Amino acid sequence: MGSTEVKPVLIDLDEDTCWQLLETVSVGRLAWVDAHGPVVVPVNLAVSAGSVVVRTAAYSTIAREVDDSRVAVEVDLVDDQARTGWSVLVRGVARVLLEPAPADAPTAWPTGTKSATVRIRPTTVTGRRLARPV
Numbered sequence: 735m736g737s738t739e740v741k742p743v744l745i746d747l748d749e750d751t752c753w754q755l756l757e758t759v760s761v762g763r764l765a766w767v768d769a770h771g772p773v774v775v776p777v778n779l780a781v782s783a784g785s786v787v788v789r790t791a792a793y794s795t796i797a798r799e800v801d802d803s804r805v806a807v808e809v810d811l812v813d814d815q816a817r818t819g820w821s822v823l824v825r826g827v828a829r830v831l832l833e834p835a836p837a838d839a840p841t842a843w844p845t846g847t848k849s850a851t852v853r854i855r856p857t858t859v860t861g862r863r864l865a866r867p868v
Contacts, residue, residue: 740867742818747861752822755809755861757781760840762809764788764852766800766828773799779807782838785855786824789839789848792832797850801830807854822861826854 747755765774775796777788786807790796805828812819831851842848 742864743867745863745865747820747822747863749859752824752859752861753781755811755820755822756786756824756859759809759811761843762786762807764796764800765806765808766803768799777807778840778842779809780838780840782836785853786826787836787839788852788854789835789842790850790852791846791848792850794850796852797830800828800852803828805854816866818864818866820861820863822859824854824856825858826856828852828854 760778760780761776762779763774764777764779765772767773773795777790777796780787788796805826807824807826808821810819810821829852831853832849833851835848836851839851
């Protein structure tokens with residue numbers, strides 16, 4: 735006999751829903767490609783005026799490598815017990831600005847001076863939700 739367990743279904747999210755979900759999180763992963771291949775690092779982030787904002791040290795690898803580069807930001811929330819969750823992927827171009835923290839900048843969790851702002855201007859925003867069937 736087969737299992738009667740109801741499996742979650744995968745649903746594509748519209749862009750407005752993706753932005754709403756992005757605004758609920760403060761940590762995501764920033765990805766880019768360097769000379770050795772793909773790099774993915776966790777970052778504190780915020781959403782502001784249609785872009786994703788990250789603060790970092792001016793001397794950091796992020797500040798050195800992502801300026802004027804294509805990057806991706808991924809955020810998600812997963813419920814292991816219910817086997818449900820969602821993820822949002824923002825692809826775009828990063829700009830690194832050495833400036834005092836703008837009002838829309840996230841608060842970075844690690845200690846140290848964060849004098850660079852990375853602003854990602856999206857080219858695409860997509861997402862999916864794993865949900866129980868209704």
